Amino acid sequence: MQYKRISADCHLDMIWLPPDLFTSEASGDLKERMPFVSEGPNGKEWVARNGASFGLIAGVGSAGRKYEPGKQHRADRMAETGLYDAGLNGVRRPGDPDLRAQELDKDGVDAEVIYGVLAAAAKLEDAGASAEMLRIYNSFIIDFCKRHPQRMIGLACLPFGDIPAAVKEVHRVAKLGVKGVELSCSWNMTPMWHPMWDPLWAAIDETQLPLHFHTFPSVDPKLRAQTTGAAGLAMRYSSICMFQMTLGHILTALMGAAVFERFPRFRVVFGESGIGWLPYLIDRMDNEYLDQYRDIKMKLLPSEYWRRQCRATFQYDRIGTKLIEDMGVETLMWGSDYPHPDGIWPDSSEYIAKQFGHLPDDVTHKITCENAGKFYGLMN
Template structure:
């Protein structure tokens, strides 16, 4: 396969999966606890027995919101391709391989790294059933990607409640050739400085398979008792600060010493942007030099970033200006298809504009070479 552009951040959202996927494949003990589709006030929607709501069937973004014209510009642009109209007709462009590839072609992209069912395991509020749900999803994803293994690179979704279960699922997926582990991130997840994570770090170190943490932001505020004008202020603050939550995760990981103990461990921070990272690296170095040299680190914190970590972004002109501090080997571009904060189907326009000031070699690394190396792809 010849690659010109690889999107290192694409999505398979639960609400675009086959409606009976989980109930059809769950064991008898879990069948009633699986996400399933019911008729709602705005049409078919995904729910669970414990009251979880995953969103409208084939809805907008990972939360399956209703598409309303004129509210979000990028959603309007996606709607102009017929994406949501097709969804209402039951045409699942995200999760039918031939249609997914056509949407890659529309965007000038030859392959995608696929994150899946964002936040759904936490939303299910049922840890045992979540493990079953993720196993079913990983099996479906394996078959989906086999239709075009050089263009559809799926990340196995790894649970995070019980580390024994997590490692078992990671190894099950590793044995059949998965290219990456996507930890099912949630706001109340065990912090990365906790020894709880040690078995997963060791698993990833030994297999060489990168571990991914996709941004989901902090815990959503409770809007129920706020006046509408206050709600809009809080929403603007929450959405704008979404990616900043990943700074704490990066600091927790580095200061845990995991990257020192496991030098073959590779970490990807998905869709968190770039511009904040140089400050965090500099500040970690400062504090380590000043008062934390007793930690299990033999190098500056920033050196572990450059040796073992990656970040993906969709549009970040400020971050690109800081590329010398970030490291051009540590950055991967992604379209974020089909989320409303992404840039599909206009990726080439954004890439041309934002990378016009970098070298041809840096552009090659950001748009394809780094992803090819990390996910073992070849031209």
């Protein structure tokens, strides 16, 4: 297959999954602890018996909020295509592989990388149920992508907060042929400079499956839920402007723990991270290492590990495209973020022209196609 455009960041959220997926596939007594779909005040909603809500069927974004016309331009643009109305009528366009392929065609995208249910499993507050939920999702997404293997790369999700279970799942999905794994992030997770993570890094290194992180809130979710009115509006504005940079905590923690030095086949992708902030942080890591942190004992500079083992994805970052040389063009991968309203589907061509118009065609091709194609084994 000839590739002209590959999105390295797309999504399949719970709100687009078969309503009985987890309850039908869970084993034994875990069935009662799985998420399911129930009728709520705003329509059909994914919930769990512990009171957790995972969003409305055919809702907006990963949180599955109710679509409100006029509130968000990109959501309105997606609504124009009938995305949400179709979902409310039982037609899950993101959750059906053939319909999803048609969505790619609408956007001029030949292939995509699909991020999964992110931190949803953590809402169960039940380690055993969370691990089972993700095992079911992983088996589902692997089968889902088999329908269009040259166009869809689904990431397997790793259990949050249970490192032995995560290690076990890495080895299981590696045998099933998955091309990458994703570790959900959380506000209150143990920082990744802690040595407790080493067994997982070793499993990633052994299987050579790239590890993916996606953005997570820059504000404590409990505080977010408690803050209303003008303060809530200000808080949400601050959060949406800052949330991509939360991944700097993970990058600097991995670097400070010499993970890239100790596990040379360990590769990491920062999904929907944006890139404009990265040159500063990469330069800062180099300067601090040379100035006072050589006891970390790395053979290379942080910037060299970045180029050797790290990748970042973004959908629209006008500032970042002016600083490509400071990150390395080979480390950057564009994504449409379908079907999230932070994304640019079905108008990717327009946004690509806006932010890449000043660059040579070969640079644009690398970022919007070639880098992802080679990284995920779609292209030589």
